Amino acid sequence: MEHPLIEAALAARHAPIPPTLRSRFHAFHRAHNLRFLLVINLLGQAAYFSYALADLLAVPDIAALSLATRTAFLLLTLPVVLLLFRRARSMRLLDMLLPALITLAALIWFELLTHSRSPNVATYQYASVIFIVLANLGVRVHYAPALFWSLAISAATGQGVVRLAGGFNEATLVFSLVYLPVLFFSLFISWTATHHGRRSFLLAQLDELTLQELLHANGRLRTLADTDALTGLPNRRQFDAEAERAWYHARQRGHSLALLMIDIDHFKPYNDHYGHPAGDACLRRVAGLLASHMREGEYLAGRWGGEEFAVLLTPAGPELAATVAQRLVDAVAQLAIPHGHRPDGSDVVTFSIGGALSSEPGVASLAMLVERSDARLYQAKRSGRGRAVMG
Numbered sequence: 407m408e409h410p411l412i413e414a415a416l417a418a419r420h421a422p423i424p425p426t427l428r429s430r431f432h433a434f435h436r437a438h439n440l441r442f443l444l445v446i447n448l449l450g451q452a453a454y455f456s457y458a459l460a461d462l463l464a465v466p467d468i469a470a471l472s473l474a475t476r477t478a479f480l481l482l483t484l485p486v487v488l489l490l491f492r493r494a495r496s497m498r499l500l501d502m503l504l505p506a507l508i509t510l511a512a513l514i515w516f517e518l519l520t521h522s523r524s525p526n527v528a529t530y531q532y533a534s535v536i537f538i539v540l541a542n543l544g545v546r547v548h549y550a551p552a553l554f555w556s557l558a559i560s561a562a563t564g565q566g567v568v569r570l571a572g573g574f575n576e577a578t579l580v581f582s583l584v585y586l587p588v589l590f591f592s593l594f595i596s597w598t599a600t601h602h603g604r605r606s607f608l609l610a611q612l613d614e615l616t617l618q619e620l621l622h623a624n625g626r627l628r629t630l631a632d633t634d635a636l637t638g639l640p641n642r643r644q645f646d647a648e649a650e651r652a653w654y655h656a657r658q659r660g661h662s663l664a665l666l667m668i669d670i671d672h673f674k675p676y677n678d679h680y681g682h683p684a685g686d687a688c689l690r691r692v693a694g695l696l697a698s699h700m701r702e703g704e705y706l707a708g709r710w711g712g713e714e715f716a717v718l719l720t721p722a723g724p725e726l727a728a729t730v731a732q733r734l735v736d737a738v739a740q741l742a743i744p745h746g747h748r749p750d751g752s753d754v755v756t757f758s759i760g761g762a763l764s765s766e767p768g769v770a771s772l773a774m775l776v777e778r779s780d781a782r783l784y785q786a787k788r789s790g791r792g793r794a795v796m797g
């Protein structure tokens with residue numbers, strides 16, 4: 407659902423952030439830009455303070471006043487900056503902190519210059535273009551407030567220049583011709599940065615969604631690959647993998663596991679008389695019965711193939727294996743699925759079980775455990791069906 411929304415935003419010229427993604431957008435920028443904003447604020451503070459030295463050389467008559475003013479500015483605003491970066495949640499506020507402080511700094515600096523009688527003032531005032539550049543360099547999140555503060559800085563600069571020039575004259579015109587390209591250049595920088603910020607957020611969201619979809623599809627594929635479509639039980643592939651794992655753990659921990667091979671009795675005549683769909687339904691009921699007797703992490707039932715199932719019990723000794731096997735044999739009979747075409751006189755579906763334990767002598771591998779269980783299943787069939795033979 408978010409996919410088309412994000413793609414549409416990316417295709418739009420200004421890459422607008424959809425309202426539903428705004429809080430995520432701010433969290434994203436907090437994660438990516440908070441440090442940058444803090445550093446550029448501190449650099450701005452350091453630069454503003456260090457210009458006391460330039461004042462000393464260019465406008466020495468107000469050097470002491472400049473140093474005192476800049477020190478006061480630093481002492482008053484630096485704690486506020488640090489506090490806001492520690493406490494404030496709003497990225498809009500932190501994004502605009504530097505431009506706002508620069509507006510104040512510009513007002514103060516021009517006020518200082520008006521107190522100087524130095525002949526350098528006329529040229530030195532050009533250094534004020536640093537204000538508009540620095541203010542826009544730091545913007546990362548919102549362009550509209552950046553534009554607002556740029557106009558505020560330009561107004562502070564403009565009134566200062568006009569005051570120093572004693573009104574609108576050639577000097578102010580020359581300053582404007584120098585200042586305006588710098589202003590447009592600076593606005594272009596902040597526009598590009600905020601646009602890039604929105605695009606990188608939207609692209610990151612798209613990547614995240616695509617990854618989620620892939621993981622989901624992967625999960626579904628794995629489930630499909632591991633599950634028997636008819637019964638919903640783990641299929642042979644999955645059961646084999648689980649059995650391998652259980653065998654390995656049993657060996658490592660020194661405990662025994664049991665394997666029960668289960669085969670529905672006289673299923674061919676059932677299929678022949680009731681039809682294949684009824685045979686499928688019967689397989690599903692038997693599978694459901696097995697699943698209902700399993701215990702998470704201890705017993706695992708799987709479809710071995712055809713009308714054969716397998717159950718793994720881990721850990722399991724001979725008593726537990728025999729008890730579970732008998733319980734299953736009784737339970738399937740109690741389901742009382744009619745089977746009126748058995749050649750042996752019984753009239754419900756039953757199954758036979760052959761079981762073996764990994765701790766039995768001569769069982770040195772999983773394949774041997776399967777072989778032994780299979781042999782006992784054959785015995786169960788030969789000795790009358792509907793029973794469990796456990797050795």
Ligand SMILES: Nc1nc2c(ncn2[C@@H]2O[C@H](COP(=O)(O)OP(=O)(O)OP(=O)(O)O)[C@@H](O)[C@H]2O)c(=O)[nH]1
Nearest residue numbers: 669670671672673674675677682685686712713787
């Ligand atoms: N409906 C259905 N039948 C299946 C499926 N898989 C295997 N079968 C049937 O299961 C029957 C297995 O029959 P046999 O192996 O001859 O054995 P049986 O009749 O069960 O006899 P015993 O095992 O000796 O008791 C065959 O008729 C298969 O077609 C399945 O997925 N659906």
